[in-house]
Amino acid sequence: xxxxxxxxxxxxxxxxxxxxxxxxxxxxxxxxxxxxxxxxxxxxxxxxxxxxxxxxxxxxxxxxxxxxxxxxxxxxxxxxxxxxxxxxxxxxxxxxxxxxxxxxxxxxxxxxxxxxxxxxxxxxxxxxxxxxxxxxxxxxxxxxxxxxxxxxxxxxxxxxxxxxxxxxxxxxxxxxxxxxxxxxxxxxxxxxxxxxxxxxxxxxxxxxxxxxxxxxxxxxxxxxxxxxxxxxxxxxxxxxxxxxxxxxxxxxxxxxxxxxxxxxxxxxxxxxxxxxxxxxxxxxxxxxxxxxxxxxxxxxxxxxxxxxxxxxxxxxxxxxxxxxxxxxxxxxxxxxxxxxxxxxxxxxxxxxxxxxxxxxxxxxxxxxxxxxxxxxxxxxxxxxxxxxxxxxxxxxxxxxxxxxxx
Numbered sequence: 534x535x536x537x538x539x540x541x542x543x544x545x546x547x548x549x550x551x552x553x554x555x556x557x558x559x560x561x562x563x564x565x566x567x568x569x570x571x572x573x574x575x576x577x578x579x580x581x582x583x584x585x586x587x588x589x590x591x592x593x594x595x596x597x598x599x600x601x602x603x604x605x606x607x608x609x610x611x612x613x614x615x616x617x618x619x620x621x622x623x624x625x626x627x628x629x630x631x632x633x634x635x636x637x638x639x640x641x642x643x644x645x646x647x648x649x650x651x652x653x654x655x656x657x658x659x660x661x662x663x664x665x666x667x668x669x670x671x672x673x674x675x676x677x678x679x680x681x682x683x684x685x686x687x688x689x690x691x692x693x694x695x696x697x698x699x700x701x702x703x704x705x706x707x708x709x710x711x712x713x714x715x716x717x718x719x720x721x722x723x724x725x726x727x728x729x730x731x732x733x734x735x736x737x738x739x740x741x742x743x744x745x746x747x748x749x750x751x752x753x754x755x756x757x758x759x760x761x762x763x764x765x766x767x768x769x770x771x772x773x774x775x776x777x778x779x780x781x782x783x784x785x786x787x788x789x790x791x792x793x794x795x796x797x798x799x800x801x802x803x804x805x806x807x808x809x810x811x812x813x814x815x816x817x818x819x820x821x822x823x824x825x826x827x828x829x830x831x832x833x834x835x836x837x838x839x840x841x842x843x844x845x846x847x848x849x850x851x852x853x854x855x856x857x858x859x860x861x862x863x864x865x866x867x868x869x870x871x872x873x874x875x876x877x878x879x880x881x882x883x884x885x886x887x888x889x890x891x892x893x894x895x896x897x898x899x900x901x902x903x904x905x906x907x908x909x910x911x912x913x914x915x916x917x918x919x920x921x922x923x924x925x926x927x928x929x930x931x932x933x934x935x936x937x938x939x
């Protein structure tokens with residue numbers, strides 16, 4: 534009887550375990566896949582409770598600035614929804630709109646807000662409305678001021694030919710082979726734009742002077758940025774100077790050569806600025822990353838921008854130490870077309886992509902935006918790049934087309 538009782542209890546226990554096993558298998562079969570799918574989704578960028586937040590100061594600026602910035606914000610929000618981050622925007626004043634509101638092109642409130650943010654996003658500043666304002670109070674003074682206040686010493690300007698726009702480039706397709714991307718790294722807070730300057734009268738004749746001055750530390754930090762950029766690309770760097778004439782350029786070249794010892798994998802070559810200006814037109818594919826001084830970079834980056842076929846396509850980033858930066862299109866405020874809904878927002882949208890890549894660690898979203906821009910250009914165009922066979926769209930229409938392709 535004892536053995537039978539034990540057997541009976543064992544049998545009941547076994548049946549109970551069997552039923553539990555069937556139930557657990559049912560859970561595994563139907564519930565676990567749902568749980569696994571949820572985990573896969575929440576683990577992917579863009580979902581889950583750990584949504585990343587980024588705090589951005591937005592400076593819409595003047596002219597077409599508000600229109601093009603609005604489209605970039607639309608794209609950023611759409612990318613954030615897809616990839617799981619949220620943009621918190623703080624709208625501040627700089628440029629002509631700040632002059633109208635406060636009397637200053639760069640209010641201290643704006644500077645303070647920028648210093649607290651993760652990065653800054655700018656439309657464009659300036660216009661003929663403020664041409665009569667003294668130089669230190671003009672809208673452009675706000676731009677110079679914010680660079681200094683935020684320590685933005687490195688300007689990155691990619692000059693790129695988008696495949697759908699290769700016919701718009703003034704350079705022959707046989708030269709560019711329909712594919713070109715150059716990165717110009719420009720020193721931004723030193724050199725002649727920030728050196729001692731003045732005017733006077735000598736022997737009855739008016740004169741003016743500006744001073745080009747660079748320290749070794751200023752050159753080292755911009756060279757480091759350029760070498761690091763070259764390491765992430767094709768490991769080729771061209772340093773541009775005028776060392777055959779200028780003492781500041783001789784120090785520049787000497788310092789860059791010394792820095793190159795820390796980057797033995799990077800192929801470094803030097804070029805005089807006048808030759809570089811010629812070579813950008815004659816044989817642009819020889820370049821990958823170019824590093825140069827403030828004034829030379831200002832000129833060369835504008836020249837390189839025209840290789841793309843439209844200044845409305847080109848983005849830029851101005852970086853400080855760490856990941857902080859200011860992002861803006863390279864074109865001006867174009868007040869003559871402001872308010873008509875015809876401005877090309879793509880340079881601003883691509884600047885937003887640079888912001889995601891270089892300051893906010895959202896590289897997947899950045900690449901997605903760049904690909905969406907390229908895809909949109911296959912079908913639609915704003916008036917500045919329009920040609921027969923494409924559908925003409927407005928400023929907001931182009932923003933919508935990019936979002937459709939994210």
